[in-house]
Amino acid sequence: MSPHGSRPDPAARPGLPWRGSLRLRLTAVFGLLFFIAAAAVLAGAVILVRNSMQYSLDIVFSPDHASDSDAGTKSIIMDSMRRNLLTKGGLTVLVVGVLATTAGWLVSGRLLRPLHQITSTAERIAGRTLHRRIALDLPPGEVKRLADAFDQMLDRLDSAFAGQERFIANAAHELKTPLVINRTLVEVAMNQRDVPPETRQLGAHLLAVNARHERLIDALLTLARAEDALTDRVPLDLAGICAAVIEAAGPEAAQEEVRMAQRLAPARTVGDPILLEQLIRNLVENAVRHNRRGGHLEVTTRHGARGAQVEVTNTGAVISAHEIPVLFEPFRRLTDRIGSARGSGLGLSIVRAVAQAHGGDAVAVPRPGGGLTVCVTLPARAGSAGARRR
Incomplete structure (x- = not known):
C-alpha cells in the first residue's frame, strides 16, 4: 500500500475559551x-x-x-x-x-470590530472561498489600509487560481486527446488478421503504457479538483460507497490472492459523491496493489469521536514511522520496498486532498508485522449518531 503520511492532531491545546483575547x-x-x-x-x-x-x-x-x-x-x-x-x-x-x-x-x-471582520473573511478564505472580499466601510486609516491591501492580495490570488484551473483543463484535454488516438490506432492495428504475435505483444505493452498514462492524467485532474472549492455537497453514507468499491475490487484482489474483509457500520457525512468514491477507491486499490500475495485487507466504517471514519488496513512490507511523512507528497514512492512502481504515487495524496477539501483529514500508521493502516475522518452529517455524540 502506498503509505500515507500521518500528522499530529491539529486540535488546539486545551485552555480557557477567552485566553488570548x-x-x-x-x-x-x-x-x-x-x-x-x-x-x-x-x-x-x-x-x-x-x-x-x-x-x-x-x-x-x-x-x-x-x-x-x-x-x-x-x-x-x-x-x-x-x-x-x-x-x-x-x-x-x-x-x-x-x-x-x-x-x-x-x-x-x-x-476591534473591523479586525473581526477581517478575521472572518480570512477564515472563509482558508476554507477555499477566494471570491469573498472584506470591503471594509471605514474612513481612511490603519485598519482601512490593511483591509484594502488584503482585498488586493485576494484579487491577485483569485486571478492566479482561475488561470491555474484553465491551464489544468486545457492541459488535460491536450494530453488525453493524443492518448485516446494512440489507443485507438493500436487497437485497430492489433485487430487485423495478419498481425504477427510479436506485434500483438508489442501492442499489448503499448496499451498498458497508454492506460497508465491515462490513469495518471485522471489522478492529476482528481487531485487538482480536490484542492479546489467543492461545489457539490450531498448527504451520503460512506458504508454504501465502501461496499460498492470492495465489490468492484474483488477480481483484482482474487488475482493477487488477497483476502478482503469488511466491517461496515453507518458513517454518514456530507460531501461530493464522486470525490469521496475516488478517495475510497484509491484506499482499496492501493491496499490490494501494495499487498503481499496471500495477504489480507480490511475495510472498516464507523462513527468516531470526531466524525465519520473509513479505515483501511492491509498487510505488506514493513514501513518505518519516519518514512510515512515523506510519502505524503505526490509522486513519492517506496519502489524498492513495497513494489509501488505500478502506481503513480498519487493515490494517497489524492486521499488527503479530498479529505481536507471536505474539512477532514487522513492519517496513516505502520501496522505491526508489515503493512499500513490509513484512517480518513470526515465531518459527521448533522443529526447522525456521530454528530449527536460530539
Whole structure:
C-alpha cells in the first residue's frame, strides 16, 4: 500500500475559551490604568485635605494655648476625616472603576470590530472561498489600509487560481486527446488478421503504457479538483460507497490472492459523491496493489469521536514511522520496498486532498508485522449518531 503520511492532531491545546483575547486584554489594561490613576488621585486628595484640615485646626486650636483635651479633639477630627474620605472615596473609585471597565469592554469591542471582520473573511478564505472580499466601510486609516491591501492580495490570488484551473483543463484535454488516438490506432492495428504475435505483444505493452498514462492524467485532474472549492455537497453514507468499491475490487484482489474483509457500520457525512468514491477507491486499490500475495485487507466504517471514519488496513512490507511523512507528497514512492512502481504515487495524496477539501483529514500508521493502516475522518452529517455524540 502506498503509505500515507500521518500528522499530529491539529486540535488546539486545551485552555480557557477567552485566553488570548485582545478585547479582554485591552479591557484589563483600561481598567488597571483607571484604578492606578484613581488611587493616585485619592491619595493626593487625602494628603491635600489632611494638610488643609491640619492648617484649619491649628488656627482654631492655637498651639500656644491648646490643652490636652484640645489635642485629643484635634486628633479625633483628623482620624474621622481620614476614615471618611478613604471609605467614601474608595467606594466611589470602585463604582466608577467598574463602570469605566465596562465602558472599556464596549469601546474595545467596537474598535476591534473591523479586525473581526477581517478575521472572518480570512477564515472563509482558508476554507477555499477566494471570491469573498472584506470591503471594509471605514474612513481612511490603519485598519482601512490593511483591509484594502488584503482585498488586493485576494484579487491577485483569485486571478492566479482561475488561470491555474484553465491551464489544468486545457492541459488535460491536450494530453488525453493524443492518448485516446494512440489507443485507438493500436487497437485497430492489433485487430487485423495478419498481425504477427510479436506485434500483438508489442501492442499489448503499448496499451498498458497508454492506460497508465491515462490513469495518471485522471489522478492529476482528481487531485487538482480536490484542492479546489467543492461545489457539490450531498448527504451520503460512506458504508454504501465502501461496499460498492470492495465489490468492484474483488477480481483484482482474487488475482493477487488477497483476502478482503469488511466491517461496515453507518458513517454518514456530507460531501461530493464522486470525490469521496475516488478517495475510497484509491484506499482499496492501493491496499490490494501494495499487498503481499496471500495477504489480507480490511475495510472498516464507523462513527468516531470526531466524525465519520473509513479505515483501511492491509498487510505488506514493513514501513518505518519516519518514512510515512515523506510519502505524503505526490509522486513519492517506496519502489524498492513495497513494489509501488505500478502506481503513480498519487493515490494517497489524492486521499488527503479530498479529505481536507471536505474539512477532514487522513492519517496513516505502520501496522505491526508489515503493512499500513490509513484512517480518513470526515465531518459527521448533522443529526447522525456521530454528530449527536460530539
